[in-house]
Amino acid sequence: MKLNSNQLSRHLNGDLLPIYVVSGDDPLLSQEACDAIRQQARSQGFSERDVFHVDNQHFDWSQVLQAGNSLSLFADKRLMELRIANGKPGDSGAKAILSLLERPPEDTLLLLILPKLDGTTARSKWAKALQESPASGFIQLWPIEAHQLPQWISQRLAQGGLSATPEAIEVLCQRVEGNLLAAAQEVEKLKLLADGTQVTLDTIQASVGESARYDVFGLVDALLAGDAEHVLRMLQGLRGEGVEPPVLLWALSRELRNLASLAQLTNGGLPFDRACSQMKPPIWDKRKPLVSRALNRLSSDRWSALLQDAQHIDAQIKGQAAGDPWLLLSQVCLKMCGKKLKLPSARLY
Missing domain, CATH: 3.40.50.300 (P-loop containing nucleotide triphosphate hydrolases)
Structure with a gap:
């Protein structure tokens, strides 16, 4: 049923x-x-x-x-x-x-x-x-469309005993750009920062100011931009701040699935903009230049292979495969940037 x-x-x-x-x-x-x-x-x-x-x-x-x-x-x-x-x-x-x-x-x-x-x-x-x-x-599970995101965030806040002004919800939606993982993390931060039960625009601005120096969303942007040196610094910073590998893997897997799907669609002759509109959720216009740069770095087969690596990281995290998930995360990130690896091999299969 x-x-x-x-x-x-x-x-x-x-x-x-x-x-x-x-x-x-x-x-x-x-x-x-x-x-x-x-x-x-x-x-x-x-x-x-x-x-x-x-x-x-x-x-x-x-x-x-x-x-x-x-x-x-x-x-x-x-x-x-x-x-x-x-x-x-x-x-x-x-x-x-x-x-x-x-x-x-x-x-x-x-x-x-x-x-x-x-x-x-x-x-x-x-x-x-x-x-x-x-x-x-x-x-x-149906994707949360852009017009549904404000209500989704409001419900998420309500589960934590919070409410928010319309201005605060609007700014928060702009900040996360349709990324539910990003939205969920922002809500968790707001639970700690909110003065009472009301989230205002000032609360959102304080949240941005108190954000960790290295955040998962900044890492994703650096990956799409191909900035390998910055990516490795951010990975080290996130690990030092106590961010767990599953959080990084969720964000990484989302981008890899998008890039692998886009590569298949564009290889089949579909224009890039139309391919972006067919994604669920669609790629936001302001992110298209970053996504396009990343897409042009690797072939469709290589994006699919990186998805397999992401599955192996998941197995490592759950203790079902040997190896250090942080090491393989670093390798996958470098590959996404189109760089040669200078790390010891973590591939155990």
Whole structure:
């Protein structure tokens, strides 16, 4: 059955379904929906967690079926996550998903994490079954459009016990430029800086003045500009200020997905401006020059390869792959700038 993001919290207060699907392209919305499901699963005794990354057509789906049919050695209940980066499981994956849906593994909760599905994929047999079956909850996460952002920020502030003047909301929207991760971080800062429960224009200006010397959004701009030396200084500064790798990876992955998609569209003959307008959310006009500069530095294949590196960083952060995520983050950032690496290799695969 289909669930929207507003229904999810209320739904999770009851008994959990055997299968959940989270589909969407915004990393913050996807992460928060998945975290809500994981948290409720843990509260109901699903203490073991297995994660499978489906990153190509040669993925062995039999290992998923075997894991589902095997008894847990460490816990009574288990959470199994399937991350399908391109949203296309292939024929063998489709059969495996339908099999799991028909006979959900006992004492196992299955979480499928997908990007937004294109029209053809959404109409496929496996996707329709997941959307229609009473045994699964299909959460489609729609992007927050520019005209919806003020209300989204207001709701986010209200969750923290704050309200804001229209002028403050407008300036905050301009500052984050449609980036939900940026908006969420600004809201967290405002919780600390607000005098009472009212956020005013003065509060926003104080927030800007009290911002860390190195911020994640400045890092993204430096990456798009190709300023490798500045990028490495900023990475060091962010690490010193206690910023965690997942925060950087969310912002980095968002830009990589945009650049990889734009490269494919423009390689197919679509004009750059039209390609930008087709992105979800669309690329803002003031960012197009930066994005264009970055796009021209690397080929479409290299942008796609960097997305694979981002997945490996995610595995390192979660302890599912060896290596230091900060080192690979530095390598990916340098590659995005089009620079040769002068760091020891962190590639362990």
